[in-house]
Amino acid sequence: MAHPAVQHKRVDRESQEQRLCFEYMRVVHREAFEHAYHVPNGGHRHKVTAVKLKAEGVKAGVPDIKVALARGGFFGLYVEMKARAPHNSAVSSKQKEWLQRLAGAGYCTRVCKGYTEFKAVIDEYMGWPVTQSSEHPAAND
Structure with a gap:
C-alpha cells in the first residue's frame, strides 16, 4: 500500500528573522522599538478579506518595518x-517602487537580508543625530 505524500509545513523564515529584529530593538534600541511597527501587507488571505483590506488602504509593496523616528536628516x-x-x-518591482518613492519623500530606506543586516542598519540609524524640525501643535490640541 502506498503512503500518502507527506505535507511539510512551510517555514516562514522572513517572519522568524523579523521577530528577531523586533526583539533586538526591544533590548538594544528601546526608543526605536517603541516607535516601530510592522506593515502586514503579505501573507495568504481569504479573497473576501483581501478585498476588504485593499479597500481599507493596504497596498502591495509597502516595506515591512517602519521606524517612526527622524534621524540623520x-x-x-x-x-x-x-x-x-x-x-x-x-x-519585487512593487517593493522597489515603494522604496524609491519613500526615499524621494525624505525617508531612509533599506533592504535587509536577515536579522544580521537589520542589526547593522538599526545600529547605524539610531547612532545618527536626531533630525530637527519646527514645532507643530499636537493633532488633538
Missing part, C-alpha cells in the same frame, strides 16, 4: 525584510 526608516540566503527572495 531623514523623517524615518523603512525596511524591506528578506530572509537570509539560501531562503531569501527577490525584491
Whole structure:
C-alpha cells in the first residue's frame, strides 16, 4: 500500500528573522522599538478579506518595518525584510517602487537580508543625530 505524500509545513523564515529584529530593538534600541511597527501587507488571505483590506488602504509593496523616528536628516526608516540566503527572495518591482518613492519623500530606506543586516542598519540609524524640525501643535490640541 502506498503512503500518502507527506505535507511539510512551510517555514516562514522572513517572519522568524523579523521577530528577531523586533526583539533586538526591544533590548538594544528601546526608543526605536517603541516607535516601530510592522506593515502586514503579505501573507495568504481569504479573497473576501483581501478585498476588504485593499479597500481599507493596504497596498502591495509597502516595506515591512517602519521606524517612526527622524534621524540623520531623514523623517524615518523603512525596511524591506528578506530572509537570509539560501531562503531569501527577490525584491519585487512593487517593493522597489515603494522604496524609491519613500526615499524621494525624505525617508531612509533599506533592504535587509536577515536579522544580521537589520542589526547593522538599526545600529547605524539610531547612532545618527536626531533630525530637527519646527514645532507643530499636537493633532488633538
